[in-house]
Amino acid sequence: MKLDKNKIEQYNQQHLAQHSRKFEYITGEIPDVEGIIKKLMAFNVAIPSWALGTGGTRFGRFSGGGEPRSLEEKIEDVGLLHALNTSSGAISLHIPWDIPKDYTAIKQQAKEQGLRFDAVNSNTFQDQPNQKFTYKFGSLQNVDKQIRKQAIDHNIDVIKHGIQLGSKALTVWLSDGSCFPGQLNFRKAFQHTLEGLQEIYAALPTDWKMFIEYKAFEPNFYSMTVGDWGQSLMYANKLGDKAYTLVDLGHHLPNANIEQIVSLLLMEKKLAGFHFNDSKYGDDDLTVGSIKPYQLFLIFNELVDGMDLNGQDHANDLGWMIDASHNVKDPLEDLLQSVEAIMLAYAHALLIDRKELAIAQESNDVVAAQEILQNTFRTDVRSIVAEARRRNGGAIDPIGFYRENNLRNELIKQRGSNNIATGL
Numbered sequence: 001m002k003l004d005k006n007k008i009e010q011y012n013q014q015h016l017a018q019h020s021r022k023f024e025y026i027t028g029e030i031p032d033v034e035g036i037i038k039k040l041m042a043f044n045v046a047i048p049s050w051a052l053g054t055g056g057t058r059f060g061r062f063s064g065g066g067e068p069r070s071l072e073e074k075i076e077d078v079g080l081l082h083a084l085n086t087s088s089g090a091i092s093l094h095i096p097w098d099i100p101k102d103y104t105a106i107k108q109q110a111k112e113q114g115l116r117f118d119a120v121n122s123n124t125f126q127d128q129p130n131q132k133f134t135y136k137f138g139s140l141q142n143v144d145k146q147i148r149k150q151a152i153d154h155n156i157d158v159i160k161h162g163i164q165l166g167s168k169a170l171t172v173w174l175s176d177g178s179c180f181p182g183q184l185n186f187r188k189a190f191q192h193t194l195e196g197l198q199e200i201y202a203a204l205p206t207d208w209k210m211f212i213e214y215k216a217f218e219p220n221f222y223s224m225t226v227g228d229w230g231q232s233l234m235y236a237n238k239l240g241d242k243a244y245t246l247v248d249l250g251h252h253l254p255n256a257n258i259e260q261i262v263s264l265l266l267m268e269k270k271l272a273g274f275h276f277n278d279s280k281y282g283d284d285d286l287t288v289g290s291i292k293p294y295q296l297f298l299i300f301n302e303l304v305d306g307m308d309l310n311g312q313d314h315a316n317d318l319g320w321m322i323d324a325s326h327n328v329k330d331p332l333e334d335l336l337q338s339v340e341a342i343m344l345a346y347a348h349a350l351l352i353d354r355k356e357l358a359i360a361q362e363s364n365d366v367v368a369a370q371e372i373l374q375n376t377f378r379t380d381v382r383s384i385v386a387e388a389r390r391r392n393g394g395a396i397d398p399i400g401f402y403r404e405n406n407l408r409n410e411l412i413k414q415r416g417s418n419n420i421a422t423g424l
């Protein structure tokens with residue numbers, strides 16, 4: 001479904017007076033709003049191809065209707081999000097769930113909707129039909145060399161798909177690990193995994209990156225072979241300059257200080273980027289910012305600080321992606337909420353008075369440091385984010401527009417109500 005830009009323009013006209021009132025007020029309250037808006041206008045978060053359908057748990061899945069039936073329809077959905085919020089201009093494909101049949105046509109379609117292809121993702125956490133060997137006991141870590149080779153070949157195959165699409169990174173997430181003490185020789189598992197990653201790394205084009213994603217637990221519950229940022233960083237350091245550690249917010253043990261991890265990875269110039277989501281208990285894959293928006297802000301505080309120190313471009317030098325699941329919401333509404341939460345956290349981080357914060361830190365003024373962060377966090381920056389979107393041609397209120405125009409009903413009419421998109 002293609003959106004008529006005039007409709008967005010009309011919608012914005014109806015809401016302009018109210019929006020302008022809020023925006024003018026905040027412009028008078030904070031310095032350099034224009035500088036912040038410029039950065040917000042350039043910032044994009046990739047949408048993964050597996051997040052466009054209704055998500056499920058291992059207990060059940062309740063489709064909401066109108067889900068995309070093909071890669072083409074998934075790209076259409078991301079195009080729709082991007083037209084509304086102008087900050088979802090990339091799609092991240094999962095191989096083999098979303099292998100294009102015709103690269104040229106897919107690239108053309110994406111281009112027409114203003115989308116680029118983000119990192120490609122491999123899958124050795126489940127067996128595919130017609131696959132020769134099983135990953136039941138792991139992929140790259142496996143004691144069986146033939147199974148390791150199958151996993152290496154798959155990853156190299158994913159790189160080849162990515163080259164055709166114009167992607168520039170491979171994300172490797174391994175579910176490898178063990179469920180019971182004694183099952184695995186940790187050192188051998190690490191060595192096998194490293195050797196496999198080295199072979200995959202050797203197949204990367206020169207301008208590509210490898211993102212090594214870690215996860216503390218699940219599907220293995222005793223050990224994970226890439227279980228935390230320390231292990232991921234060990235692999236990345238041993239592999240070379242093109243290998244980086246990828247942080248998925250849900251992949252930590254409870255209460256981990258993710259902002260500190262981000263800060264140190266940036267210091268080491270080894271942060272690949274992010275998979276955004278939110279959680280209360282584990283890898284809950286909830287809407288970004290729905291549970292811990294303050295933590296998200298603290299993470300963005302470190303991101304902006306560390307990237308500026310490295311001279312990195314916020315919009316392009318790291319990989320930004322949402323990795324969430326939507327069990328009870330319309331997936332597109334949920335994704336709009338997630339991107340909005342990210343933009344708000346980013347806007348807040350850009351607003352921090354870093355000079356004053358450094359002075360407070362250097363003088364051990366704990367109260368002043370907290371005041372600076374919390375006063376910033378409590379500033380309502382929603383109209384600044386909306387203004388950036390409006391100037392890019394997006395809707396002042398994307399969810400408002402989506403609902404007012406019954407876009408989900410349109411999708412159900414086009415696609416039917418019983419189809420289920422590939423994904424988790």
Ligand SMILES: [Mn+2]
Binds near residue numbers: 173213248275323
């Ligand atoms: Mn992830």
